[in-house]
Amino acid sequence: MESTLLRFTAIGSVDDGKSTLIGRLLHDQSAVYDDQLDSIRRVSREGLDLSLITDGLRAEREQGITIDVAYRYFSTPRRRFIIADTPGHEQYTRNMVTGSSTADVAVVLIDARLGVLPQTLRHTYLSWLLGIRRICVAVNKMDAVDFQQEVFEAIRAALLEKAAELPLVELVFLPVSALQGDNVVRRGASMPWFEGPTLLEYLETVQPAPAILSGLRLPLQTVLRGADSDRFYAGQLSGGAVQPGDQVLLLPSGKSGRIAAVRLRDEALSTAATPMSISVSLDGHVDLARGDMIVDPLHPPTSTRHLKAILFWMSSDPLDTGKAYLLKHTTQTVCAEIAAVEASLDVATLRFEPSSVLGLNDIARVKIETQRPLFCDPYAANRATGSFILVDPVSNGTIAAGIIEAAEQPAGPSSLSRPGDHEGGVLWLTGLSSSGKSTLAVVIHQRLKDLGYRVEMLDGDIVRKHLSKGLGFSKEDRDENIRRIGFVAELLARNGIVAIVSAISPYRAIRNEVRARISNFVEIYVNAPLDVCEQRDVKGLYRRARTGELKGMTGIDDPYEPPADPEVECRTDLNSVESCVSQVFRYAVNRLGGHYA
Structure with missing residues (x-):
C-alpha cells in the first residue's frame, strides 16, 4: 500500500536551532547525499554543521539565518514527507506565511534557554490562522539547560496558557536536542523522564485535521483548443472532484453546464480530484475565460464584493485606507480598498484589540470592498478560495496576505445586491x-x-x-x-x-x-x-x-x-x-x- 504524504513546516525564532533540527532529522534518516555531506564538512567551522543542509543560500550561510523557504523531501517506510523550512527572523515573516500556507502540521521551535518569545506566539498564531490544527512544539537546546524537566514543563505551561485563545488546536510538546540528536530520530539517554514520542515518531503517526469539503471549485487559468477545435478550460482544482457527466454551475454567468470530458494534459480521465491541474470540456457552447469558475451547483461559493478578513501586513509602508490596491484571488485580480480596520492582534495575549492602523508584521481584522464580486468561501472551508494577497499597483510588490472569515452583503448570482450598487x-x-x-x-x-x-x-x-x-x-x-x-x-x-x-x-x-x-x-x-x-x-x-x-x-x-x-x-x-x-x-x-x- 502506498504510504501517505505529510506536509509540515518548521518554524522558529532566530537561533532556535531550526535548521540544525531539520539537518539532524535528514542526516539521521540517511536522507542526505554523501557529496552534500562532504561539501558541508569542508565549510563547517567545527565538526559537521547540520544547519548548512538546509541553509543553502550564500547569504544564509554568511548571516547564520534562514531567509528563503526551502523545501526538503524524505521518506520512511511509514510515510512520505515534504518539509517547508521557513525563516524565523521577523523581517522574513512573509516567507514563513508562504511556507506554512500548504502545511498539514507545524513544528514550532523554542530555545529552552529563552522560553516563549513574542515571535513564538506570532508563529503559533499564524500557524493556527493558516488552518494548521496540529502543532508540535519542539523545545530545543535541552542540552544547554542540562536536560532539566522543570525547564521543559515551565515552557509547556506558559505556551498552553497563551494558546488557550486558539480553538480546535492540538499542541504536542517534545524536549529535543538537535545538536546531539536526542528525541529527534532516536530517543537518547539524556531525558529518561520523557515518555512521549521522538519527533520522527510523531510525524509518522500524526493525523492531520480532517479537511472540510467545500464542493467542486475549478478557477479557470486559460482556455485551450483541442484537436477538433473543442474548447478545454484549464485550471487547478481547488476543491472537490469532477468527472464526465457532472452537472456544474458556471460563474459569473450563473448558467448550468455538464462536463463532457476531463483531461490531464492529453490523457482522458474518468475522475479528477483536488489539487490536480486539469482541463475540462463542456457540452454545448459556453463563453468562459480566465478568472471564471466552474463549481458545484448544490454547494456554490458566495458571490460578494464585501469581505470580512484577517490581514497580515507585509509592507514597511503602513496601510492607507484611502488607497486602491490590487487583490489577487484564485485566478482573478480586482481592485479593492480596505474599508475599515476593526482590530489588530496583541501578540502578547493573542487577542484582538481595537485599532485603526496597520504596519509591518501587524495582523488585523478588516473589512474589504472589491470593485467586482469574488467567488469565495471562508478560509476554514477552503484554503484556496478563502485566501488572497494584496498588491501595490505602483510597485507591483505583495504588501499583504489575507484569509476570508465571512462574506458580507453578498450579491446574488443573477442580480446586483441592490439597485444602483455599482461603480461608475x-x-x-x-x-x-x-x-x-x-x-x-x-x-x-x-x-x-x-x-x-x-x-x-x-x-x-x-x-x-x-x-x-x-x-x-x-x-x-x-x-x-x-x-x-x-x-x-x-x-x-x-x-x-x-x-x-x-x-x-x-x-x-x-x-x-x-x-x-x-x-x-x-x-x-x-x-x-x-x-x-x-x-x-x-x-x-x-x-x-x-x-x-x-x-x-x-x-x-x-x-x-x-x-x-x-x-x-x-x-x-x-x-x-x-x-x-x-x-x-x-x-x-x-x-x-x-x-x-
Whole structure:
C-alpha cells in the first residue's frame, strides 16, 4: 500500500536551532547525499554543521539565518514527507506565511534557554490562522539547560496558557536536542523522564485535521483548443472532484453546464480530484475565460464584493485606507480598498484589540470592498478560495496576505445586491463607421438599465450636433471632439454613472489620453472589415468617399488606428449582436461590480 504524504513546516525564532533540527532529522534518516555531506564538512567551522543542509543560500550561510523557504523531501517506510523550512527572523515573516500556507502540521521551535518569545506566539498564531490544527512544539537546546524537566514543563505551561485563545488546536510538546540528536530520530539517554514520542515518531503517526469539503471549485487559468477545435478550460482544482457527466454551475454567468470530458494534459480521465491541474470540456457552447469558475451547483461559493478578513501586513509602508490596491484571488485580480480596520492582534495575549492602523508584521481584522464580486468561501472551508494577497499597483510588490472569515452583503448570482450598487465607469466603443457600434451601444444601454444600473449613452453623431458643433474633421478637430466626449464621460463616471460612448475615435493616442484620466475605462473594439462596413453603409458615406465627394473619411483617405490591447474585441462580422453583448457583459459588467443572468 502506498504510504501517505505529510506536509509540515518548521518554524522558529532566530537561533532556535531550526535548521540544525531539520539537518539532524535528514542526516539521521540517511536522507542526505554523501557529496552534500562532504561539501558541508569542508565549510563547517567545527565538526559537521547540520544547519548548512538546509541553509543553502550564500547569504544564509554568511548571516547564520534562514531567509528563503526551502523545501526538503524524505521518506520512511511509514510515510512520505515534504518539509517547508521557513525563516524565523521577523523581517522574513512573509516567507514563513508562504511556507506554512500548504502545511498539514507545524513544528514550532523554542530555545529552552529563552522560553516563549513574542515571535513564538506570532508563529503559533499564524500557524493556527493558516488552518494548521496540529502543532508540535519542539523545545530545543535541552542540552544547554542540562536536560532539566522543570525547564521543559515551565515552557509547556506558559505556551498552553497563551494558546488557550486558539480553538480546535492540538499542541504536542517534545524536549529535543538537535545538536546531539536526542528525541529527534532516536530517543537518547539524556531525558529518561520523557515518555512521549521522538519527533520522527510523531510525524509518522500524526493525523492531520480532517479537511472540510467545500464542493467542486475549478478557477479557470486559460482556455485551450483541442484537436477538433473543442474548447478545454484549464485550471487547478481547488476543491472537490469532477468527472464526465457532472452537472456544474458556471460563474459569473450563473448558467448550468455538464462536463463532457476531463483531461490531464492529453490523457482522458474518468475522475479528477483536488489539487490536480486539469482541463475540462463542456457540452454545448459556453463563453468562459480566465478568472471564471466552474463549481458545484448544490454547494456554490458566495458571490460578494464585501469581505470580512484577517490581514497580515507585509509592507514597511503602513496601510492607507484611502488607497486602491490590487487583490489577487484564485485566478482573478480586482481592485479593492480596505474599508475599515476593526482590530489588530496583541501578540502578547493573542487577542484582538481595537485599532485603526496597520504596519509591518501587524495582523488585523478588516473589512474589504472589491470593485467586482469574488467567488469565495471562508478560509476554514477552503484554503484556496478563502485566501488572497494584496498588491501595490505602483510597485507591483505583495504588501499583504489575507484569509476570508465571512462574506458580507453578498450579491446574488443573477442580480446586483441592490439597485444602483455599482461603480461608475466608461464603456468606450470604437471602430469604423457602420461596424456596429451604435447597435451594440443601444442594446447594452437597455440591458444595463434593466439590471438597475445608472447609465447614460454618448453617441458620436449626436454629440457632434450639440457639444462639438462647429468643429470640422481635421485631425485637430477630431481630437478635440474626443476630448470633449471624454470630459463628459469622466464626469458621469466620477458620479457613479456608467457612460457608454459610441464614437469612431480613429486615433489611438487621443483614446489613450482619455483612458489615462478615467480609472474605470473599458475599451471595446467593434471590429468589422472595411468591405463589410461598406456593404452595411445605409448613409452612403463610403460611396461618397470613394467618388471623392466626401473628404477625410476614416478608412478611405484618413487612417483608423485600432486599439493595441482592448479589454474587449467584438467581431461583428462573425458573431451575432447577442453574442457580442454577452462578451461585453462578461468582462465589463463584472468589472463594474455586478452580475447578469
